[in-house]
Amino acid sequence: MQDLLEMENLALEIVEKRILHWNCRGYVKMPKVLKNGQNINEIYLKWNKLSHLPHWIGKLKNITNLYLQHNQLVCLPEELGELSQLTVLDVTSNLICNLPAGIGHLHRLNCFLAAKNALSCIPDDFQMLQSLQILDFSCNSFKRIPDPILKCRGLQEINFDNNCLTSLPDNIVYLPHLSMLSVCGNKLLYLPFLPFMSNPFIAFENNCNLNYLSIWQGQQISSKSNGIFNPESPWNLPRAQGCFCIVLGPSRVPIGDIRVRDNSPGNGVPLVLPSRLKLISSGQGCQPSVPSLLELALRTVYSLGYNLSIQRKKIEKGYHFGMTRFCSNYQIYDSLPLVLQQQLTVGPTTLCYLCNSPIFTCGVIWVVMKEYYIEIDLDPLSHVLCIIVFCSVSCSSLYSQSERESIIHNNLVSRKLNWFPEK
Numbered sequence: 201m202q203d204l205l206e207m208e209n210l211a212l213e214i215v216e217k218r219i220l221h222w223n224c225r226g227y228v229k230m231p232k233v234l235k236n237g238q239n240i241n242e243i244y245l246k247w248n249k250l251s252h253l254p255h256w257i258g259k260l261k262n263i264t265n266l267y268l269q270h271n272q273l274v275c276l277p278e279e280l281g282e283l284s285q286l287t288v289l290d291v292t293s294n295l296i297c298n299l300p301a302g303i304g305h306l307h308r309l310n311c312f313l314a315a316k317n318a319l320s321c322i323p324d325d326f327q328m329l330q331s332l333q334i335l336d337f338s339c340n341s342f343k344r345i346p347d348p349i350l351k352c353r354g355l356q357e358i359n360f361d362n363n364c365l366t367s368l369p370d371n372i373v374y375l376p377h378l379s380m381l382s383v384c385g386n387k388l389l390y391l392p393f394l395p396f397m398s399n400p401f402i403a404f405e406n407n408c409n410l411n412y413l414s415i416w417q418g419q420q421i422s423s424k425s426n427g428i429f430n431p432e433s434p435w436n437l438p439r440a441q442g443c444f445c446i447v448l449g450p451s452r453v454p455i456g457d458i459r460v461r462d463n464s465p466g467n468g469v470p471l472v473l474p475s476r477l478k479l480i481s482s483g484q485g486c487q488p489s490v491p492s493l494l495e496l497a498l499r500t501v502y503s504l505g506y507n508l509s510i511q512r513k514k515i516e517k518g519y520h521f522g523m524t525r526f527c528s529n530y531q532i533y534d535s536l537p538l539v540l541q542q543q544l545t546v547g548p549t550t551l552c553y554l555c556n557s558p559i560f561t562c563g564v565i566w567v568v569m570k571e572y573y574i575e576i577d578l579d580p581l582s583h584v585l586c587i588i589v590f591c592s593v594s595c596s597s598l599y600s601q602s603e604r605e606s607i608i609h610n611n612l613v614s615r616k617l618n619w620f621p622e623k
């Protein structure tokens with residue numbers, strides 16, 4: 201009797217209302233009467249005990265907002281993709297380990313919150329979510345940021361805090377509207393060597409394996425937090441607590457590509473470089489100094505398709521820092537072998553510090569000590585290792601022999617450290 205009465209009340213509510221507030225009701229299933237809820241726009245079902253969603257959910261054609269946080273969902277049905285009006289989907293704090301293939305059909309989905317689940321991958325059709333602006337995948341089990349996400353060109357905020365990321369994809373820097381990227385509490389070994397085109401705010405604290413920054417990335421993060429950027433002064437890295445702890449101290453990084461010499465011979469600080477950098481030299485001695493033919497070809501063909509450059513413009517109070525990319529004619533890549541096309545589409549690993557040439561797989565590497573503040577005027581000055589890459593030995597030596605009386609130049613040259621390849 202009680203149940204019948206409750207069902208009647210729910211049915212009445214569904215007819216009369218556009219928004220259903222059904223939080224904290226102990227539901228283990230979505231009430232069946234909701235099948236008739238074609239007029240419903242928003243459903244709040246937070247803090248229930250739902251373990252799955254019904255297949256008829258696709259009938260609720262007018263839902264725009266669906267809030268399901270704090271349930272016990274282990275998966276989502278493919279029919280979810282039929283909710284063509286859905287703009288907000290919140291499944292935070294569930295047990296989801298897979299997203300359904302139909303999810304890419306949510307063409308209006310603007311905000312997808314799936315923090316605190318068990319996700320480690322996403323279906324390929326995720327890339328069809330071209331309206332997606334806010335994505336929260338924090339506290340999941342991702343080892344890398346999946347490629348389909350990088351094709352969601354509308355993304356403005358991405359949160360991957362507390363996953364198992366060891367690096368970020370190189371081409372994440374080209375997302376045109378990104379304003380916030382949060383990757384705190386991961387296992388990052390390095391950040392992308394190029395600055396981000398949209399100049400976003402980047403939070404990366406508590407990545408205890410991160411022990412250096414590339415000069416471009418450091419300059420951008422610093423300029424972002426100051427509003428202006430002055431290459432002569434120490435960097436300001438406000439969201440870097442819990443990083444850079446391994447400066448000339450015992451290593452906690454299991455593997456490394458190069459080691460920077462400290463005072464004890466045979467020892468040193470290992471720095472893990474982006475995996476695409478295969479052939480590196482310090483620009484001195486007997487190390488390889490000629491770029492490979494593949495590298496030279498990639499540089500030339502890339503420059504035919506794209507024009508990528510980094511600008512440090514002096515303005516009244518300091519410098520403006522930014523990166524621009526123009527597409528001249530990338531169709532010329534179409535006739536190339538797939539493996540080269542991929543390299544070219546991902547773009548270069550970095551740009552030469554002197555001449556802005558694209559660098560894909562080989563370059564001359566300098567490691568310098570750079571001073572930084574976590575919070576200007578609050579924290580004491582610390583040091584971070586910083587990597588500068590040149591396209592050739594000649595660019596590296598031109599820079600070090602340069603007669604320019606620049607303070608930046610002199611600072612970098614005088615803080616240069618020796619490194620050797622990790623065995």
Ligand SMILES: [Zn+2]
Nearest residue numbers: 552555591595
């Ligand atoms: Zn160069």
